[in-house]
Amino acid sequence: MNAKDIIKYGHLHVLNAIEKLSGEDWLKIGVTTNWSAKDVMAHLASYEHLLEDALNYVLNPGTPTPYIEALSAGSDSFNDNEIAKRKDTAIQEILAEYNDTQKKNAATIEKISPELLRQAGAIPWYGSEYSLDDFIVYASYGHKEGHVAQLKRFQKQNE
Numbered sequence: 001m002n003a004k005d006i007i008k009y010g011h012l013h014v015l016n017a018i019e020k021l022s023g024e025d026w027l028k029i030g031v032t033t034n035w036s037a038k039d040v041m042a043h044l045a046s047y048e049h050l051l052e053d054a055l056n057y058v059l060n061p062g063t064p065t066p067y068i069e070a071l072s073a074g075s076d077s078f079n080d081n082e083i084a085k086r087k088d089t090a091i092q093e094i095l096a097e098y099n100d101t102q103k104k105n106a107a108t109i110e111k112i113s114p115e116l117l118r119q120a121g122a123i124p125w126y127g128s129e130y131s132l133d134d135f136i137v138y139a140s141y142g143h144k145e146g147h148v149a150q151l152k153r154f155q156k157q158n159e
Helices: 003-018 037-059 066-072 075-085 091-109 132-157
Strands: none
Touching: 003 037, 003 091, 003 132, 037 066, 037 075, 037 091, 037 132, 066 075
C-alpha cells in the first residue's frame, strides 16, 4: 500500500468535489440531512486534524492527541462541536485550514517508514490489531470518499 498516494488522492477527490460550488450553494443544507457543503468541509478539516494527531503520535509516541481524545469522548458531540466551532468562519478560512493541515500531513507521512505505517497497534486508540495504514485507508480516505459522494450528489441535485 502507498499511504502517501492514498492521502494525496483523497485530498484531490475532495478538491474536485467542491470545485464548482459557489455562493449560496456552500450554505444550503442538503449535502447530508443536516449539513451544508460548508459544514462538510468544517467536518473534513477536523478529520484532517485527527490524521495529524495520529501521524504525530506514531512519529513521537506520547504526543498529545487533542482531536482524537475529543472524538473518543463521543463522535456525535465531536462532529457537532467541530462544526459549531467553525460556524462563523468564512468558507475560505475553512478551506485554508483543511488545505494547510493536509499539506502538513503529506509532509509528515514522508518521515514515517513503511514498516511503522503497517505496524499493528501503533495507534492504540484505534485498536491493537490496526495500523496507521489502516487508519489512513478507513478513517481518512474512506471517510472522505463518503463525503465526496454526498457533495457530488448534492451538486447534481442543484444543477
